[in-house]
Amino acid sequence: DAKTTQPNSMESNEEEPVHLPCNHSTISGTDYIHWYRQLPSQGPEYVIHGLTSNVNNRMASLAIAEDRKSSTLILHRATLRDAAVYYCILRDPSGSARQLTFGSGTQLTVLP
Amino acid sequence: ETGVTQSPTHLIKTRGQQVTLRCSSQSGHNTVSWYQQALGQGPQFIFQYYREEENGRGNFPPRFSGLQFPNYSSELNVNALELDDSALYLCASSPDIQETQYFGPGTRLLVL
Numbered sequence: 001d002a003k004t005t006q007p008n009s010m011e012s013n014e015e016e017p018v019h020l021p022c023n024h025s026t027i028s029g030t031d032y033i034h035w036y037r038q039l040p041s042q043g044p045e046y047v048i049h050g051l052t053s054n055v056n057n058r059m060a061s062l063a064i065a066e067d068r069k070s071s072t073l074i075l076h077r078a079t080l081r082d083a084a085v086y087y088c089i090l091r092d093p094s095g096s097a098r099q100l101t102f103g104s105g106t107q108l109t110v111l112p
Numbered sequence: 113e114t115g116v117t118q119s120p121t122h123l124i125k126t127r128g129q130q131v132t133l134r135c136s137s138q139s140g141h142n143t144v145s146w147y148q149q150a151l152g153q154g155p156q157f158i159f160q161y162y163r164e165e166e167n168g169r170g171n172f173p174p175r176f177s178g179l180q181f182p183n184y185s186s187e188l189n190v191n192a193l194e195l196d197d198s199a200l201y202l203c204a205s206s207p208d209i210q211e212t213q214y215f216g217p218g219t220r221l222l223v224l
Contacts, residue, residue: 034212043116043202043215044155087154093210098168099145100204100213102154 009107012078020073022088031090039084116216133188135203144186149200
């Protein structure tokens with residue numbers, strides 16, 4: 001699987017937007033970009049995924065660079081409940097790999 | 113709709129013992145994946161089951177084994193426990209092999 005690079009930690013103020021970056025310079029044409037988050041003492045939770053176009057859902061937005069070598073997860077108004085480790089994962093649905101390959105993720109701290 | 117559940121939530125074992133962890137998949141999901149998460153690290157893929165057959169395995173020794181039942185619930189068995197097996201064990205179910213994975217809350221295993 002192609003690798004992703006994320007900052008170890010980020011801080012945000014409550015009710016402000018948060019932009020979580022992810023670099024994936026070796027991404028292949030068939031890799032989808034997935035984001036999961038893991039709240040304290042819980043299992044990972046699916047957030048969003050996309051291939052080329054920007055994507056929006058009720059939780060977040062995903063902005064994908066035109067060359068697809070980087071992406072940004074956007075939380076429009078951070079709340080204290082958004083404090084979690086955020087994982088950016090590449091996944092090729094046509095490939096043989098079955099698993100999600102997690103890196104270290106970004107620990108997001110939301111300040112009141 | 114019931115989400116993914118795991119039992120027990122916590123477990124303490126001693127080195128050399130055997131343990132069985134259980135996972136109940138989300139309704140309609142035929143695929144289950146198991147992950148091990150050591151403290152401070154991202155989850156690591158153990159194996160995946162699809163329609164009761166093992167469908168991929170990570171870099172874990174044979175003493176890690178599993179089962180998936182006709183109702184798509186699943187078990188993870190670990191023999192000859194070692195201290196390094198202390199971790200959070202997560203299962204994730206998905207509607208099909210390459211679909212989004214939905215995680216349970218995990219079982220925290222401590223090996224003394």
